[in-house]
Amino acid sequence: MVNRIVLNETSYFGRGARENTSTEIKSRNLKKALVVTDEGIIKSGVLNMVVSQLDKDSIEYVIFDKVKPNPTVSIVKEGVNIAKQEGIDVLVAVGGGSSIDTAKAIGIILANPEFADVVSLDGVANTKNKSIPIIALPTTAGTAAEVTINYVITDEARVKKMVCVDVHDIPVVAIIDPDLMDGMPQAIAASTGMDALTHAMEGYITKAGWLIPDMFHLNSMALLYKNLEKAANDKDKGAIENVAYAQYIAGMGFSNVGLGIVHSMAHSLGAYFDTPHGVANALLLPHVLKFNGAACPELYVNMGNAFGLDMTGLTKEEAVDKVVSAVKDLSKRLNIPQTLQEIGIPEEMIPTLAKQAINDACTAGNPRNVTVEDIIKIYQEAYK
Numbered sequence: 001m002v003n004r005i006v007l008n009e010t011s012y013f014g015r016g017a018r019e020n021t022s023t024e025i026k027s028r029n030l031k032k033a034l035v036v037t038d039e040g041i042i043k044s045g046v047l048n049m050v051v052s053q054l055d056k057d058s059i060e061y062v063i064f065d066k067v068k069p070n071p072t073v074s075i076v077k078e079g080v081n082i083a084k085q086e087g088i089d090v091l092v093a094v095g096g097g098s099s100i101d102t103a104k105a106i107g108i109i110l111a112n113p114e115f116a117d118v119v120s121l122d123g124v125a126n127t128k129n130k131s132i133p134i135i136a137l138p139t140t141a142g143t144a145a146e147v148t149i150n151y152v153i154t155d156e157a158r159v160k161k162m163v164c165v166d167v168h169d170i171p172v173v174a175i176i177d178p179d180l181m182d183g184m185p186q187a188i189a190a191s192t193g194m195d196a197l198t199h200a201m202e203g204y205i206t207k208a209g210w211l212i213p214d215m216f217h218l219n220s221m222a223l224l225y226k227n228l229e230k231a232a233n234d235k236d237k238g239a240i241e242n243v244a245y246a247q248y249i250a251g252m253g254f255s256n257v258g259l260g261i262v263h264s265m266a267h268s269l270g271a272y273f274d275t276p277h278g279v280a281n282a283l284l285l286p287h288v289l290k291f292n293g294a295a296c297p298e299l300y301v302n303m304g305n306a307f308g309l310d311m312t313g314l315t316k317e318e319a320v321d322k323v324v325s326a327v328k329d330l331s332k333r334l335n336i337p338q339t340l341q342e343i344g345i346p347e348e349m350i351p352t353l354a355k356q357a358i359n360d361a362c363t364a365g366n367p368r369n370v371t372v373e374d375i376i377k378i379y380q381e382a383y384k
Helices: 017-027 039-044 046-056 073-086 097-111 186-205 211-234 237-254 261-273 277-295 297-307 316-333 347-358 372-383
Strands: 010-013 032-036 060-064 090-095 134-138 150-155 160-165 173-176
Touching: 010 017, 010 237, 017 046, 017 090, 017 134, 017 173, 032 046, 032 073, 032 097, 039 046, 046 060, 046 090, 060 073, 073 097, 073 150, 090 097, 097 134, 097 150, 097 160, 150 261, 160 261, 173 237, 186 211, 186 237, 186 261, 186 277, 186 297, 186 316, 211 237, 211 297, 211 316, 261 277, 261 347, 261 372, 277 297, 277 316, 277 372, 297 316, 347 372
Parallel strands: 010 173, 032 060, 032 090, 090 134, 134 173
Antiparallel strands: 150 160
């Protein structure tokens, strides 16, 4: 069997790494950037940490700050139009997964105008050209969008989160600068960190798992479990750095093997109720881990060991339960909502959510075969 790994051309890691943004733009002979971000990043002062360097190095740029959580088709189209009007030849994405995903969609369409409707990018799109160059600077530690070959855009008309998978969309440069993450509010640091843990755990047990991604996922789990609480709750700078690197490492893995139904079910919540992706993943993760335990209990022993738990002498069922409990307890310590009822999801919507989730692109990778009825039951278990 032949396996494939796709990663960035260049990545930078460490405090102050953002200073390499201008160097990369100039070395590639690029002239004008569209800085893709959101209003919150501007108000927080984080964007200025990046664009001040562009100003210093006389890099011409235009700011597109219309990105919202769970970005939509209409936002992408607006960004494409501005990029065309301004003669943009490089995208600088500054923000969480929403900003980077928006930049990916814009970049793909600029290089492949036949996909200008955006909705035709749903799934695995047959694009011919690489995106125009994207330099991604994440300000949250969770999505790993800066190193993945996928992005998620909400189609308002179909009330669907489109999972777009395309090797042509990966940013040419990823810049992981923990300075950009220090100011995250506790709730965002916690939920995005749990998103990263979901990536590591789902990626590890997915059907497509193999040696090298397994290595990434286990190391990511170890870093996240030991550092996330200190990073989110205590604002420990060393822990913030470790979480920043861990989420990137998880992305190196899951981008190349896929995920499972935690993401399928979270995508439905995001499409219908605009639920923050990290919150949805964190809330659903223990329930799906419990469901999947029967398919690969030996992998749960390895995950428990990565967490630093004593897994000696446990039965298969005990090993699964211990890992599930550890994840749930971490989520509670991070003050993540624990039930769908708590975040205002109407119980009568569960069948509709399940029908969309079963058709999500991530469902095929789940280690245990799943039906609509299974997903309904998991949603119900997570309800209250």
